[in-house]
Amino acid sequence: MLTLENIKYSKNSNDIIKGISMKFEEGKVYGIVGNNGVGKSTIGYIIMGLSDYRVNEGEIFLNERNITDMPITDRAKNGISLLWQEPARFEGMSVKNYLMLNKKIKLKEVEKALDLVNLEPDKYLNRLVDKKLSGGERKKVEIASCVLLNPKFLIMDEPDSGIDIMSLDMIVKIIDYLKERGTGVIVITHRKEIAIKSEYSYLICAGKVFLEGKSDKIVKYYEKTCDTCGHINYAEEN
Amino acid sequence: MDIVKGYEEEFNQLVDIYEKNTEDKSLRNPAVATIIVSGNKVVGLNSVKGMHINSKVRGDGLVIIDVDIEDNTVIPIPVHLCTGFLKKQGEQILKFNYMIGNNVKVKFKSHCILTKVEKLHHYMESDMYIGKNSHVVYEDEHFHDERGGVFVETITKMKIDENGYFASKFYETKTRVGRINVVMDIELKDNAKANLESKIYGREDDIIDIKEILRLNGENSSGIATSTVFATDSTKAHVINEAYGNAPYSRGHIECNEIVKGEGVSVSTIPVLKVNNEKAELTHEASVGRIKQDQLETLMSKGLTEDEAAEFIVNGLLS
Numbered sequence: 001m002l003t004l005e006n007i008k009y010s011k012n013s014n015d016i017i018k019g020i021s022m023k024f025e026e027g028k029v030y031g032i033v034g035n036n037g038v039g040k041s042t043i044g045y046i047i048m049g050l051s052d053y054r055v056n057e058g059e060i061f062l063n064e065r066n067i068t069d070m071p072i073t074d075r076a077k078n079g080i081s082l083l084w085q086e087p088a089r090f091e092g093m094s095v096k097n098y099l100m101l102n103k104k105i106k107l108k109e110v111e112k113a114l115d116l117v118n119l120e121p122d123k124y125l126n127r128l129v130d131k132k133l134s135g136g137e138r139k140k141v142e143i144a145s146c147v148l149l150n151p152k153f154l155i156m157d158e159p160d161s162g163i164d165i166m167s168l169d170m171i172v173k174i175i176d177y178l179k180e181r182g183t184g185v186i187v188i189t190h191r192k193e194i195a196i197k198s199e200y201s202y203l204i205c206a207g208k209v210f211l212e213g214k215s216d217k218i219v220k221y222y223e224k225t226c227d228t229c230g231h232i233n234y235a236e237e238n
Numbered sequence: 239m240d241i242v243k244g245y246e247e248e249f250n251q252l253v254d255i256y257e258k259n260t261e262d263k264s265l266r267n268p269a270v271a272t273i274i275v276s277g278n279k280v281v282g283l284n285s286v287k288g289m290h291i292n293s294k295v296r297g298d299g300l301v302i303i304d305v306d307i308e309d310n311t312v313i314p315i316p317v318h319l320c321t322g323f324l325k326k327q328g329e330q331i332l333k334f335n336y337m338i339g340n341n342v343k344v345k346f347k348s349h350c351i352l353t354k355v356e357k358l359h360h361y362m363e364s365d366m367y368i369g370k371n372s373h374v375v376y377e378d379e380h381f382h383d384e385r386g387g388v389f390v391e392t393i394t395k396m397k398i399d400e401n402g403y404f405a406s407k408f409y410e411t412k413t414r415v416g417r418i419n420v421v422m423d424i425e426l427k428d429n430a431k432a433n434l435e436s437k438i439y440g441r442e443d444d445i446i447d448i449k450e451i452l453r454l455n456g457e458n459s460s461g462i463a464t465s466t467v468f469a470t471d472s473t474k475a476h477v478i479n480e481a482y483g484n485a486p487y488s489r490g491h492i493e494c495n496e497i498v499k500g501e502g503v504s505v506s507t508i509p510v511l512k513v514n515n516e517k518a519e520l521t522h523e524a525s526v527g528r529i530k531q532d533q534l535e536t537l538m539s540k541g542l543t544e545d546e547a548a549e550f551i552v553n554g555l556l557s
Contacts, residue, residue, distance in 0.1 A: 082539045
């Protein structure tokens, strides 16, 4: 169980997250939905423990262990991982080496992970994870990397961004695959096709959980109400 | 292989060090063109068809080596240039003159083996002419003593004739630099192309100076000069990249990336772009600073420590 209790986070005197509480279980899929700028990605970065996203108040627990002050590396070693919305590029690093950062990972597993994200291993293993990969290819490599880590909890920040619409099925397939393996998947999205795959969703507005519950209801409410709402970037402005 | 009489031991020592550092056994292969210099003398020479090598040593110790390659020659195996210094201190001055004919294809692999010296000034000046339609690749890798007493100066002047192509890779990443001054000054004629890449890893109090100049004098000529320096501890690094667009449709791009890690580091970069023809186009990119946080945190979110992540990123950059 991964638990966030009354998390508050501010930056440059702006209150971005204003007291959020959430619970995630392994083997289940969760949605974090909301308009642009409401703080969805920030929640993901806070869970991962990125250096600029240390909380001002509140606590994070992983299986009852307080990890609020735990460094990012240790969080990863304890089973939390992040699929970045825009993954970084690395000059001179091959896809193969990138996917085998953990020396326990075998080449056959790497090839299987590439197959899962619709990248042919023969064509991609020796490509570099640099500017020459398209945005979509880079994102797919990152998804393969997250699959190989076999985390307890994976935060997927806009998993479909930068990926062609034909690959939405692949994303859905990956979410199912991770769930079957027991990973708790936390999907940050505003795409209905992705959000609807989750069992339970949190609707974020202005840095707060505005609504939570079964995903079909939350997604319906979001589509009906939030699309026309003027609260875009509300969290950062206030 | 023509090993000069009386220098067999020096030849063997240099070859042994090279093989230990690279696991490459080419230097003893009779099918490989080779020039091996130890100190101020040539200790081994081997040529191949279409290639002529002459060497002489001037009274003041200057070693002059002339390399001529005939028109229409394709040398399938890289030519090895190995310069070493086996005494504890001294000076090594070398002058290479390359005359590469038309329609030639050749690759040079140069290695400087300076791993056993306490104090050395290694000066190498090269003049290279690349004939029309020729394709030349030059890879230069250095292995220096870890105490930092090596001062390397390598000055290259080059003319690339019409449709010629030149690519160079200068790497000093595996051992301590000491002090290094690299200058490459390249003139390109019509449709000629050049691609220069240098990568240097500075440690302790190393001093690094790089100057790369592209003179795009020919119509449709193009060049790229990229320098990457990883400066740690109290390394000082100064990089100047210059490109001159002097002809119509000439295109040049210069790029410098200096990554720093250490409180005593001092690095700088100066790009110089000068267009003397309205149809020329020049661009540059530069970055100086620590490793990007998003790169570090991407790897840390996969379980690497900050130091492991930094090492991984730098190894990629310098590979």
